[in-house]
Amino acid sequence: MKTVWSRLLNRLSFLTAELVVVLVVFLGAFAGFFYLTRVVFVEHSVELDTWAFRQMDALRGALPGLTTAVQVVTFFASAPFLVGSAVLLPAGLAWRGRKREAQEVFLALAGASLLNQALKTHFHRLRPESALLQQFGLSFPSGHAMIGMALYGCLAWLLWRHGRHPAWAALLLLWAVLIGLTRIYLHVHYATDVLAGFAAGLGWLILLRMALRLWWREAQVIDREG
Template sequence: MLALAGLLTIEVALAMVLFVAAFGVFFYLARVVFVHHSMALDSWAAGIVDGWRAAEPGLTGPVRLVTFFAALPFLLPASLSGVLLLRRARHRRESWELLVAMAGGMILNQLLKLYFNRPRPSNALLQTLGLSFPSGHAMLGVTFYGCLAWLLARHLGHARWALPLLLWAGLIGVTRVYLHAHYATDVLAGFAGGAAWLVLCRAGIKLFWKEEQAVFESADNDMESN
């Protein structure tokens, strides 16, 4: 009970606020798309990126490169490498967090896509497979780079890298709209879903770790008393 009470900190309170806000944004976007059937935001965003492409045709090549850094062929080996490196550095809790966050995020994203069953835009500039809502690049990008930002800030003292990493994840989301691989609402929902999942995952790992430590400490005290 003391271990659980220790979770009632400012960090947890802020995490709860972030989770509720992210879930609220996701729910709102789902209503806009699937209840009100509104394409206003998607059309507006598509018009902006089409203007960028018309003004600078050479952007398409770099955009294709940037979008790769949240694709499964990159995220899967990067996540597994990160887990192995963390375990080698004896950061067992963090390695589990990264593994659970990424594996669970991939599964959750696919389940959400199947549930909402929204087709992708028909005018994509690159070959795209699967369904559209929410964007996997946006959701998994926030999960992966959010985990990385926290690890750098927590263990290496590089808090200044947190904002650039999150901005990088945001830029990857913009590339999905630019390439017409997703609608803007798909990307925003992916950001919201990824943030909510990351907060929930971190809270769950922290709770489990507190309980595990409490059990070990209780067992050690019993052994000492005997």
């Protein structure tokens, strides 16, 4: 009996710790996004954006050949790549019997894409005039940063949950951050666009995860009662 209670208490303490961490991350992402909107649209500050462009310009001057590699990296959150990922990744997961994971990846990508467009339309910030590549659309928040964080963050979570592979999960998150940095390097987004994209992507992932947990739990209850 004591063993059962100890296991139950350990399980509850773990869940409580998990929920606290998730809540802290979500609130941090929300606060960060709100702060960036104040900096950009209320205070009209360009200090961070100017500083970030200056650092990237210095890097490009020191390593002229780096631009080609940057263009390769930035492709992995481009529209063609994301559309392909939204089809192929869920299809592959479903084929392997991971239907819930397939649903989670698809909704992470689709929801982040729709939310990103809604936020861009609302804030209506124009792209930098100094862009090294021609890019269409609006600037805040960065789609590469936001949708990339949603995709690679979701994959990182799935790896951690099923395989307990913290190293691979960390690498996926670092990859998402690197993709965001390429947008500043190419001057197609301001640093504040990219940071806001990271924050919005994390926030969306957490909301999606919580919503899916509630939905799947309710479905299990209905199945048992049925």
